[in-house]
């Protein structure tokens with residue numbers, strides 16, 4: 001698969017080029033008869049952190065789930081437009097969603113380790129994905145190191161993943177995700193259930209992970225977006241006739257520009273805390 005070389009998200013203002021690993025073209029999502037998201041086109045640059053921000057219900061999680069076809073699992077959901085990963089339409093007829101999710105992993109808001117040992121939390125997915133048993137010790141250590149958890153758990157790998165603190169559980173879930181060596185890690189408010197110290201650890205971890213992975217993170221915490229993201233997409237929800245609200249992309253740019261010099265008035269109001 002060839003990657004496209006494309007302009008940065010802020011292509012109108014910047015001549016720098018970045019390699020896009022994921023791209024949406026005019027993506028819309030409906031749940032039954034309700035259109036949750038309308039006409040989103042954006043590029044996710046490789047080995048960068050992209051944050052999705054915006055008021056509740058504007059479709060941030062909905063868009064995130066489009067990137068690994070997780071919306072397929074919600075009955076009645078339809079995705080329109082095009083989502084490409086390394087130039088390939090991930091909704092194409094011949095594409096296996098399981099393979100998509102192998103390349104594009106996801107970490108959820110609430111840590112959700114399996115009720116298994118710390119070791120098996122990682123080994124389970126790795127085995128399913130064809131890694132050899134003989135490699136498992138190495139994979140477990142590598143993944144836990146990447147998730148900055150190894151030092152805390154190396155002496156208790158047989159203990160249950162559920163015995164860890166919330167912050168440790170979330171890092172275990174990140175370790176489980178990176179164990180199968182995806183290219184992209186999607187994170188849906190990964191620190192919102194955590195205390196400030198654990199949140200900081202996750203943020204530091206995101207910075208380290210971007211060396212090897214592309215990260216797309218949904219966050220309600222604007223400071224978090226400024227701390228971790230290279231690019232930020234601001235979404236809003238607008239009411240149409242009948243009062244139904246659909247989400248759309250207002251502005252996408254380098255994080256610094258979104259927070260310090262946005263082009264759109266809605267963005268300016270949102271980042272300065274005037275609504276949302």
Ligand SMILES: Nc1ncnc2c1ncn2[C@@H]1O[C@H](COP(=O)(O)OP(=O)(O)OP(=O)(O)O)[C@@H](O)[C@H]1O
Nearest residue numbers: 031036054055056057058059060061062063074247
């Ligand atoms: N499974 C679903 N079935 C029906 N409607 C849904 C479903 N999931 C989300 N929605 C609706 O789609 C819209 C967008 O929801 P989504 O969760 O993507 O927004 P969000 O910006 O991530 O919100 P939040 O910041 O509160 O998590 C909302 O109106 C929501 O009620």
